[in-house]
Amino acid sequence: MGEIVTMGEMMMRFMPPDYLKFEQAKSFEVYYGGDESIVASSLARFGLPVSYVTKLPQNPFGEMAISSLRMQGVDTSFIARGGKRIGVNFYEKGISVRPSKVIYDREDSAFATAVQEDFDFDAIFSDAKWFHVSGITPALSESTCRLTEKAMKTAKSVGATVSCDLNYRNKLWPVEKARAVMPRLMEYVDVCINPDISLGLSADLFRGEPDVERYQEMFGQLKKQFGFQYIAATLRSSRSASDNGWSALAYDGSRFCQARRYEIHLLDRGGGGASFSGGLIYGLYTGMALEQAVEFAAASSALKQTINGDFNLASLEDVMQLCAGDTTGRVQR
Numbered sequence: 001m002g003e004i005v006t007m008g009e010m011m012m013r014f015m016p017p018d019y020l021k022f023e024q025a026k027s028f029e030v031y032y033g034g035d036e037s038i039v040a041s042s043l044a045r046f047g048l049p050v051s052y053v054t055k056l057p058q059n060p061f062g063e064m065a066i067s068s069l070r071m072q073g074v075d076t077s078f079i080a081r082g083g084k085r086i087g088v089n090f091y092e093k094g095i096s097v098r099p100s101k102v103i104y105d106r107e108d109s110a111f112a113t114a115v116q117e118d119f120d121f122d123a124i125f126s127d128a129k130w131f132h133v134s135g136i137t138p139a140l141s142e143s144t145c146r147l148t149e150k151a152m153k154t155a156k157s158v159g160a161t162v163s164c165d166l167n168y169r170n171k172l173w174p175v176e177k178a179r180a181v182m183p184r185l186m187e188y189v190d191v192c193i194n195p196d197i198s199l200g201l202s203a204d205l206f207r208g209e210p211d212v213e214r215y216q217e218m219f220g221q222l223k224k225q226f227g228f229q230y231i232a233a234t235l236r237s238s239r240s241a242s243d244n245g246w247s248a249l250a251y252d253g254s255r256f257c258q259a260r261r262y263e264i265h266l267l268d269r270g271g272g273g274a275s276f277s278g279g280l281i282y283g284l285y286t287g288m289a290l291e292q293a294v295e296f297a298a299a300s301s302a303l304k305q306t307i308n309g310d311f312n313l314a315s316l317e318d319v320m321q322l323c324a325g326d327t328t329g330r331v332q333r
Contacts, residue, residue, distance in 0.1 A: 002051035002075045004043055004130040004285065005160075007151055008036030008137045009111040009144075010054050010065045011087040013270070013310060019095045022103075032068040033310020034087075035134045035167060035274040041311045042278030042300065044073035046319075048285065051075040053124060053151070055114040061086045062110070072311060080118040083110025091270060094241030100269065104171055112140045116147060121154040130285055131155035132277065134165040135198055138181055139172040145181060152188035161229075161284075163191035165277045168198045183226075190229045191284065193277050195222055210235040212249060212258065219251040229253075230284065232294060234276050234301065242266055246302050248276060250294040257291040259298035262327070268308045275304035275312040279319070299323045 011034045016025035040052040052074050056062035058081045065086060066076050087106030094100035106112060125131070131151060138145035155162050164185070168178055178198035186192070186199070197203050199222065205214055212235070219231045230252055237245030247261040279300030283293025299322040304312040 002049040003127055004040075004048055004050040004132070004281065005053060005124060005128045005151075005155070006036040006040045006050065006132045007053035007147070008034055008134060009087050009106065009109060009140060010034045010037045010052075010056060010069075011089045011106060011109075012061060012065075013089045013091050015091045015093065019093050022090065022092050022101075029308070031309040031311075032065045033271065034089075035136055035165065035271075035277075036132065037069060037074075038271045038274035038310055038312060039132055039165075039278040039281065040074045041069065041072035042275055043282055045312070045314075046278075046282050046316045048282065049075070051078055051124065053078045053119060055080040055083055055110045055118055057081070057083050057086055057110045059086075068311075078119065078124050080114060082118070083113055085109055087111065093268060096240050096242050099241050102171070106140065109140075112144060114147060115143055116150055119147070121150060125151075125154045125158050125160065128155060128158055128160045130161045130163070130281060132163045132165075132281060134167045134274070134277075135178070135182055135196075136167050136169055136172065138185065139169060139178065149185060149188075152185060156188050161190045162188050163193060163277065163281060164189045165193040165273060166196045166198055167194060167273065168196045186226045186228075189226070191280070192222065192226070192228045192231045193280065194233050194273060195219075195231065209237055210247075215249050216251070216256050219249070219256070223251065223253050230290070232276075232280055232297070234273060234298070244269070244305075246272075246298065246305070248294050248298040248301075250280070250290055252290050255290070257294050259294045262298065262302040264302055264305050267306050269305045271310045271312060272301045272305045276301035278312065295323050296320075 014028040087109035090103040092101040182198040232250040279297030303314040
């Protein structure tokens with residue numbers, strides 16, 4: 001059983017090879033992932049004890065999903081089995097001026113139809129010191145919304161730190177619904193990651209080049225409103241679908257810490273945000289100072305965007321090397 005618990009939907013991602021458009025594809029690369037599973041796999045690869053909670057169908061796709069988690073060192077003992085199907089995510093990688101596109105096919109998936117009786121939350125959180133979830137999970141269905149609140153309540157009852165990556169997805173629920181749900185869930189959250197329009201923030205804040213001063217002002221307002229212990233966000237400058245600037249900002253109520261800026265030639269930006277969450281949790285959980293934790297998180301997520309697939313396959317040593325300033329990409333012999 002893990003001291004860190006994450007919960008969410010695990011999906012199959014179908015991706016056309018070589019930057020092909022959907023209508024050109026004669027075959028698809030297949031990956032297993034999903035935001036909270038990316039966080040879990042990142043933390044396990046960094047050497048921390050982590051359990052992942054979801055529900056998967058009793059079929060070969062469910063078995064392969066579980067196998068992919070076990071290969072990364074994630075505890076899967078609390079995964080419920082049953083339901084009709086695994087959720088599917090079709091992902092078309094963009095390039096140059098052509099943006100990436102995502103099509104979801106996850107309605108009535110095993111996890112979207114899961115209920116509280118599928119999980120023994122007392123057992124799941126018996127050793128928990130940290131719980132992480134994203135705003136995607138309550139967006140999937142009324143049932144998963146109730147699951148999210150139950151898990152948060154249980155985590156708080158045992159004294160665990162709760163983090164949430166807001167991660168609003170307009171293809172999953174309308175903003176009005178998100179704004180009715182997410183502020184209420186924030187009462188359980190200690191670490192708020194990537195606050196967004198679901199908390200009533202203006203969409204203009206997240207368009208164009210990130211304005212650090214406006215982010216600082218927004219962090220201060222959220223601190224007063226919700227009392228978060230930490231607030232953090234990625235700062236993406238998108239010049240094209242192929243080349244992005246990447247940094248991050250964190251706040252603890254008294255100081256702002258900004259990570260160095262990376263210039264990334266993207267291979268696969270999917271999972272970048274979740275990898276940031278995983279890196280931030282690792283830093284804070286292991287006792288890093290805030291400025292070190294946000295540097296670690298930014299470096300970890302920058303590396304992920306050079307790796308195909310959902311999971312961040314960067315090692316702890318890889319991240320530490322990048323944090324130390326080695327951005328040359330020289331061959332390691």
